[in-house]
Amino acid sequence: MAQLTRRSAKLLEPISAAVSATRHLTTSSTSPITVETSLPFTGHKIDPPSRSVETTPQELLTFFRDMALMRRMEIAADSLYKAKLIRGFCHLYDGQEAVSVGMEAAITKKDCIITAYRDHCIFLGRGGTLFETFAELMGRKDGCSKGKGGSMHFYKKDSGFYGGHGIVGAQVPLGIGLSFAQKYNKDENVTFAMYGDGAANQGQLFEALNMAALWDLPSILVCENNHYGMGTAEWRSAKSPSYFKRGDYAPGLKVDGMDALAVKQACKFAKEHALKNGPIILEMDTYRYHGHSMSDPGSTYRTRDEISGVRQERDPIERIRKLIISHDLATEKELKDTEKEVRKEVDEAIAKAKESPLPDASELFTNVHVKGFGVEAFGADRKELRAVLP
């Protein structure tokens, strides 16, 4: 079938397109495929899970599409920033998509995720829409935080995404708090508290880990090690760059963060562990192609060869593409079509977001306090007096 479409591509293009489209959609087959992860896992005080990961064609195609969507979104955000439609800080996630996508495949929306400011793709993974993302980035009122948060403050309460935080490391104690609440409520879910290799040197992480371990809280600390804390390489800021070992008494696992299936396996393993035994640290060995943020070219502290080298050899989307093709789940062309589709989706979302209005001036004062709680009082907002003096 694949041969046919390729050979008579030119003649039967429209038909083949339709055929391949239907084949795409009907490949919702869940027949298991076993894939070996690129690298074995390294464990610290724990036996690492096996390298063989069970997956399905549907899952692989979903991975591809989701990662392509995320990649496209981040590139589009780059252009929007340069066009000055996005202002302030904009931290892009391209290169690291596998972490978000792999994690989502292993967990449910009842599990909580909290991360720092590199949160656009994780928000998407948690069920956020492109429209909400772009509207928020451009400061419009249809954004996920009504335009009042910005790039670093994406949240989605109904699907357990707790943000979106600007201060490095401050989200990890919050994450431990989320898992505290999960334990308090006995709801058998876990929290993934994500942070970077730069944040791994924050004291509050160790404080939080201590408490999580003390009380067996179902928390998983995920270090997205992209090897650079803005401009400082990990070997220049950490005496011990083995972040998965830094937990000391808490077990750790080192994972190839560019391999979505490895991430999925590790997160599944970690969730089982955390529910029974308390915190575990996952170190995702990943890489970001962009600089730290849009104000950082990303080439003053690393060579362009390094960046293109990683792109050639470890790119997460390429890996899934190769897997899909080698297992004959889709053709090269179909995948390219998916990418085109995704591009169109992103462009449409941007166009729609550009139409969205800026927040009203009255929004400046809303949501500072929650008004009224039963005891008779005027709102906790100095603008509101109970009575006007004559």
Next chain:
Amino acid sequence: MAAMLQSFGVSSASVAFSDHSAKLSVRSLPVIRSEARSISCPTNGTRCTRKITTKAVAVENPASAASKPGHELLLFEALREGLEEEMERDPRVCVMGEDVGHYGGSYKVTKGLADKYGDLRVLDTPIAENSFTGMAIGAAMTGLRPIIEGMNMGFLLLAFNQISDNCGMLHYTSGGQFTIPTVIRGPGGVGRQLGAEHSQRLESYFQSIPGIQMVACSTPYNAKGLMKAAIRSENPVVLFEHVLLYNLKERIPDEEYVLSLEEAEMVRPGEHVTILTYSRMRYHVMQAAKTLVNKGFDPEVIDIRSLKPFDLYTIGNSVKKTHRVVIVEECMRTGGIGASLTAAINENFHDYLDAPIVCLSSQDVPTPYAGTLEEWTVVQPAQIVAAVEQLCQ
């Protein structure tokens, strides 16, 4: 006659003062009863010779105590009562802090609660203010209602980032998705020679944080009421207690009551001057008020209670009546609550003022250890009397 009365008034006031200061050790502050307050007869303007109870101690006549409604307790017990009632009422309420559980709280506010509610609900945290405050805020994001105890308010400076960014701002930056119903409480203020780092007044640092509410309790009655209100509030509330006020005794109602977080308390109505104060300085003001009354002044004393936002309604009505304002606070001169209150009153009620606002605050120095120096750091009743006399000339 008047001269005799006058001298009697003066001497009794000075006796009271020295008695008062001798008794002002950490564990034995006399109760300032709120009943015997106004001693000026409104009808003919003369002063009555009604005696003011300056040294009401533990109930001397049990029989008479039983006949009065309500029950007597100390301020820390009132806080505990409020806390316990709220924990009973709502299973989401939990406490976190250092030594709150098994130890019972360093000021006994949480004594017995861990035995009753378990170790998870009354959580003994390690000494990690930044992260356990963050942890409580994270728990609050999911719907729990944690009460964070700072063993001393000064230690919460370590958690400033969490309190400012996550506690105060998350409701706004998430576009209203998350509410943070936490209560952050603990003793602060200048104690008895506790040293500079343990005598801090954090209300001046926290007051700019958008999104939080701040209240200061000063009597067992308002301590319990404010504690309950703070727990029930959907907003993050910082409840400032004072190290020296924990052993105040008062009779409070048996029935359940919750006070408003945004209202000030009229301690003593008057006509000549409005004295605004809060927390421990209320007692210095009341002492000065006695002297002032004996000297023929009629001060109106308001315990502002709500430090953020200010109860401009009560304060405004008072300013409209008296046209003169003295603020007595324990914060430092620079950037304290008094500074903000001065600005707020000037902005809103400028036309009603007959004279510039006088703000008496602590000195802009780290609190020294030596007793006499420490006394001079803080506003004393004599200074309040002098300020009012000068203002009302």
